[in-house]
Amino acid sequence: MNIITVDKDPRSADQLIADEIRREMRERKILMINLISSPGSGKTTLLEKALPPLQSRVRLAVIEADNATTNDADRLQAIGAKVEPVCTGVTSCHLSAVATRKAIAALGVEGLELLVVENVGNLVCPAEEDIGEDYKIAVLSVAEGEDKPLKYPLCFQEASLVLLNKIDAAVALGADTDLMERNVRATNPKVEVLRVSARTGEGVAAFVEWVVRRVRAKQT
Ligand SMILES: Nc1nc2c(ncn2[C@@H]2O[C@H](COP(=O)(O)OP(=O)(O)OP(=O)(O)O)[C@@H](O)[C@H]2O)c(=O)[nH]1
Numbered sequence: 112m113n114i115i116t117v118d119k120d121p122r123s124a125d126q127l128i129a130d131e132i133r134r135e136m137r138e139r140k141i142l143m144i145n146l147i148s149s150p151g152s153g154k155t156t157l158l159e160k161a162l163p164p165l166q167s168r169v170r171l172a173v174i175e176a177d178n179a180t181t182n183d184a185d186r187l188q189a190i191g192a193k194v195e196p197v198c199t200g201v202t203s204c205h206l207s208a209v210a211t212r213k214a215i216a217a218l219g220v221e222g223l224e225l226l227v228v229e230n231v232g233n234l235v236c237p238a239e240e241d242i243g244e245d246y247k248i249a250v251l252s253v254a255e256g257e258d259k260p261l262k263y264p265l266c267f268q269e270a271s272l273v274l275l276n277k278i279d280a281a282v283a284l285g286a287d288t289d290l291m292e293r294n295v296r297a298t299n300p301k302v303e304v305l306r307v308s309a310r311t312g313e314g315v316a317a318f319v320e321w322v323v324r325r326v327r328a329k330q331t
């Protein structure tokens with residue numbers, strides 16, 4: 112069987128814009144993280160738990176990308192975060208570098224130390240797109256099935272950190288969390304993995320420390 116592969120042109124217009132964003136964030140010493148995952152893995156719930164302790168230590172803002180609705184942006188605004196919603200439109204399944212640049216301009220990032228992006232829920236395209244971030248962080252919930260890292264490897268290969276979420280529900284779901292973590296490491300042996308529950312708050316402090324360490328590292 113012939114398998115057709117499609118490679119991305121590294122000099123595409125989008126890539127040039129991502130490079131521009133990365134340069135601006137380097138000059139401004141702003142750490143930019145990009146949360147990617149399938150729909151419903153718990154990105155927004157994790158941010159609802161992690162942003163209050165993060166906001167007491169670093170100046171941050173959030174870009175919230177969704178197909179439709181500003182539901183997630185509203186949720187984060189409700190906890191006092193500065194948020195720029197981006198509706199990608201129902202036919203677009205990821206945040207592009209172009210849309211990210213527009214959101215950065217609308218937000219006004221002067222004086223920030225951290226820019227958090229919640230990408231559209233989708234295990235494929237957001238992993239392919241460079242939006243100029245320092246780190247992609249993949250959120251994988253134990254409800255999704257242990258084989259997901261093997262079936263959608265790019266998401267985990269591109270990530271520097273994997274948050275294994277909903278561990279509070281692992282027993283009820285009969286999920287094998289150790290196998291899931293092994294499958295994550297099989298796709299990316301260098302990746303860091305933190306087990307968390309956005310519901311109970313377990314592991315969220317470790318995630319906050321992971322982010323703050325990198326915010327400070329970028330400033331030195
Ligand atoms: N039991 C449990 N449920 C969780 C946890 N985190 C999130 N949820 C639930 O999972 C559902 C989806 O959570 P969201 O935070 O909206 O997920 P999301 O990844 O932001 O979803 P999209 O933005 O649509 O991709 C909600 O019903 C949450 O309450 C967790 O740690 N444990």
Ligand SMILES: [Mg+2]
Pocket residue numbers: 154155156183229
């Ligand atoms: Mg969300």
Ligand SMILES: [Zn+2]
Pocket residue numbers: 203204205236237
């Ligand atoms: Zn897409």
